[in-house]
Amino acid sequence: MRSSVFLASLLVMAVMGLGGIVAEHSSFVASAQETAASTSEVKIDNFVFGPAAITVPVGTTVTWINRDDIPHTVVSTEKVFKSKVLDTDEKFSYTFTKAGEYPYFCSIHPKMTGKVVVQ
């Protein structure tokens, strides 16, 4: 009997603990969403922009990082932004202040294309 009470209280503590974790977790999710509202990352890997299309809120800074052994560039098709050449592990960031669609490509390997949708 005593042991079952003990077990029950353990269970309650565990649930409370879990609740705490859940609460913490949801606040973490909330802050992650806030972060997502201001930054976003696109990886260049195997001659592909990943993800090739992203949708972000106005004001987001998008960072491209080159994970290839070959240099790439990030160039807006409509000449809105243009990176210098990015060697391996180099980054380029651009902050989108206006809503719209921003197609871009690698000017060295023009088959590589991507798009940022700003809402």
Add this chain to the structure above:
Amino acid sequence: MARNTKDEILHDHNHDGIDRRGFLKCMAWAGTGALCVMQGGVLKSYSMSRPSEMNPADMKGELSFVQISDSHMGFNKPANPDVAATLQAAVDKINALSRPPEFLLHTGDISHLSKPEEFDTVEQILKSASAKDVFYVPGEHDVLNDDGKQYHERFAKGAQEGGWYSFEKKGVHFVGLVNVMNLKAGGLGTLGHEQLEWLEKDVQHLKSSTPIVVFAHIPLWAVYPEWGWGTEDSAQALAYLKKFGSVTVLNGHIHQIMQKVEGNVTFHTACSTAFPQPKPGEAPSPGPMKVPAEQLRSVLGITDVNYVSGQHALAVVDSTLA
């Protein structure tokens, strides 16, 4: 098609192109080097691995030159941590040819990141070549960040404003084209209207018997458009060359040897002196291919081209650095 027991193929292709199986056989030798001679509609191929079986007459000619390509000076990744050493090995190979070439053609990607010191190193290494004249065309890696300004100042001084040019050597008309500028999203290499107009004028006064050699970085034929290995408006350029009996197109960019014959036009891509790239579609991307260190020099190389007057033929010899 007649084939003897040695590594020699004879194709009588009845004036309508080259036997495909034979051509694939020729390509299969690329790793060890191959000599291809087109003579009056008959293609002869010899494996470089059996030099004793090669007919010395096929190696002779009025003019011989060497194509090198894709030095990528400045590249230092695992696929080749020392691209200066392999370029030097290419020069040593050139200097060891029994007949010194009259000049070199460099079909682009001289540098990896268009840095002055990268261009300096290549120029320095090429100074030790037996041939003193080097004719360049730019690769996309040579025109980064500055729209090719630096490349033009160094390598294209006598050229047209866009960097293209032509010259004559012993009756052969050479045309250096630029197809790495102003590339469009989703597209391939491009020559552009202005350059095409110039090309039309440049060749229109020539006799149709004049042998033509066109060299440019990105292939002027659709090797593999999915990887951008082709040039959007190359068909227009080739249309201006239709009247000529012998047209040879030399390209780089794809870091491997490929050949194709279409009518009177022979297309050839050269090895890189820096690192190999995968065969079309055989990897997720065309990035540098890492091969075991002891094999690296067998997939890098130079191309020796021999012109025999009156035979309408250019002998193209690829040899590896191994």
